[in-house]
Amino acid sequence: MLYFDRISLRRGNKLLFSDASMTIHAGHRVGITGANGCGKSSLFALVQGNIEEDSGSFHHEKGISIAHVAQETPALDTAAITYIMQGDTELTMLQGQMDQAEANGEGMRVAELHERFAAIDGYAARARAARLMHGLGFAIGSEDSSVASFSGGWRMRLNLAHALMCRSDLLLLDEPTNHLDLEAVVWLEKWLLQYRGALLLISHDRDFLDKCMNRIAHIEQEELTVYSGNYSDFERVRAEKLALQQASHEKQQKQIDHMMSFVTRFKAKATKATQAQSRIKALERMQLIAPAHVDSPFSFSFKHPGEIPNPLLRLNKASAGYADVTILHDLSFSLLPGDRIGLLGPNGEGKSTLIKLMADTLLPQKGSRVAAKELSIGYFAQHQLEQLHDELSPIQHLKMLNEQISEKEARKFLGGFDFQGDMALAPVAPFSGGEKARLVLALLVYQQPNLLLLDEPTNHLDLEMRHALSVALQSFEGAMVLVSHDRHLLRTVCDSLMLVSNGAVDHFNGDLDDYSAWLLQQRDANETKNEVKKETRPSKKDERRQKSDQRKALQPLRNRVKKLESELELLHHKKAELDSALADLGIYEKSSAAQLKELSLQHRNVLKQIDEVEEAWMSASEELENVA
Secondary structure: OEEEEEEEEEEOOEEEEEEEEEEEOOOOEEEEEEOOOOOHHHHHHHHOOOOOOOEEEEEEOOOOOEEEOOOOOOOOOOEHHHHHHOOOHHHHHHHHHHHHHHHOOOHHHHHHHHHHHHHOOHHHHHHHHHHHHHHOOOOOOOOOOEHHHOOHHHHHHHHHHHHHHOOOOEEEEEOOOOOOOHHHHHHHHHHHHOOOOEEEEEOOOHHHHHHHOOEEEEEEOOEEEEEEOOHHHHHHHHHHHHHOOHHHHHHHHHHHHHHHHHHHHHHHHOOOOHHHHHHHHHHHHHHHHHHHHOOOOOOOOOOOOOOOOOOOEEEEEEEEEEOOEEEEEEEEEEEOOOOEEEEEOOOOOOHHHHHHHHHOOOOOOEEEEEEOOOOOEEEEOHHHHHHOOOOOOHHHHHHHHOOOOOHHHHHHHHHOOOOOHHHHHOOOOOOOHHHHHHHHHHHHHHOOOOEEEEEOOOOOOOHHHHHHHHHHHHOOOOEEEEEOOOHHHHHHHOOEEEEEEOOEEEEOOOOHHHHHHHHHHHHHHHHHHHHHHHHOOOOHHHHHHHHHHHHHHHHHHHHHHHHHHHHHHHHHHHHHHHHHHHHOHHHHOHHHHHHHHHHHHHHHHHHHHHHHHHHHHHHHHHHHHHHO
16 A cells, blocks of 8 residues: 655755655554654655655555544534534535536436445434544534634644544544543444554654554654564564663663563552552562653753652532533542542543642632642643743743752753753744643743642653653652643553543543443443434434524624634734744843843733733633533
8 A cells, every 4th residue: 555665764964864765555553652853753844745655665556545643623513513514525525526417407417426425324424423522522402503613622632533533544643542532442443443444643752553453654763664563562662672782771771670660669568459459560670661751852850849748638528610510529639648639531521620729729718728838830731831931941931949059950950851051041932832731841840849730741841851750750759740642651650540521520440441341431431422312312303493592592602702713813823923032042032131121021921911811711612512
């Protein structure tokens, strides 16, 4: 199907890889891995015909259908389910041809087209599209909402569903789990395992690669090497190769000893509880894979946080939500020293709301949040990437936390997060999402908190950085609460799991495999319930009247959401203009000091406005989602 014969690819003057050969057939599921910037996306661009090889030969079989996920979605008035169905290009083409033939009175042509339409299962297309929507987390009843009514993250899910709708021979997926919660990731795994074509996948999610891939194409040191098996198989083979290099052997042994110390510690404490045994297995696996990351550019650890109060934080009959909508009800529990909790729960049930409540960025609607006097919180959330000062360098950000730190000390600390050389002194404005996430984590580590609240910390991180974060969190001596769709991280750093569902927070008695099975059971039960509802559905006339009444009731709230989205778009446009101005090195000359000060002030004001409007938009959106 795809044939790569000794190809070389460059980006500008930089050689990405050379002399690469591989053949991909139907049924091959190939994970493309390697450090950021090594050429993974360029390989996709080659397959899509957007660039050409610099040397060698690439070709694919004629007539194959290639599906990929669009990176942007315009604010369309098209219904979401219609947009997804348009992913099946032949279906869309046949529908247009049938309409034209019927308008022209071409009876024979209409019959031929309907026969082909039935052959591609066109009459079940809407049901297929609805299953894709629901599988990716969209609420039942949102099928006819316009694409424009969804936020950026949900539009990316629509793009993914649009690609999956295509009856393709080859599917290209670039970081498909970045915008998904764990529930949707589990569903996507199940879908991909049933996909009959060839799959090329770029992902930094180790468990996802393990479940879905049967080959790994790894790019490093300007070479592309293909390994049979999943990602764990690749790690073992690569570790064995590295073990043969005497220069790496000593460092490997230190990594193994480091991992083994945690295994020993938890074996001593372990009971027969499922979660404890699952954690021991995960730690033993970490011991085995550590050598595969011996040449990682990341190396950091959490220092002792000092005094750790007991308890650190208490919630007393606390309820939380947004505006008049309550999401969490009457929560009462304490966070104690050494707690390492992973939060589970379907999308929209309140995991992030609970993190915000504990972080004191969301006030309880009733009840209380009681924090110890010595409490020091390290809070990571995606919106914090926006709060970095674009005109400042990583070193300057560190100096904001400690004015006395020397440049040498700052460089040494930041080097553990791979901010080397000139990068440590460069303004952060042009940094990628992954680089900004690394900097936010670096600042968090430097503050030595005694409570870590981490809401999807790995979204922009590559595999090497995820591994380094996992190792660092192993030795963290405070308490930790983690929300993540990265199951490997959850397995290796959490001692207990809590389920956030139906407004309550309860201990989950099981491991992540049990949780995945529970999610699939819940989904199957919901689908069965929906089938029963369809059988007892009211008349179409009543349905239309109900939908009309519902639309009228929700219209003011929808208008508010759209107005806030428009404000956000304008503010982000303004921020982009300011980012561009602050990225100009000339602005940092002494002669431009006054202009720099004015631009920096404007930038901070815009960031503040974005935070305020985003909070209002989030509140209105969640209210709309809960009542829709």
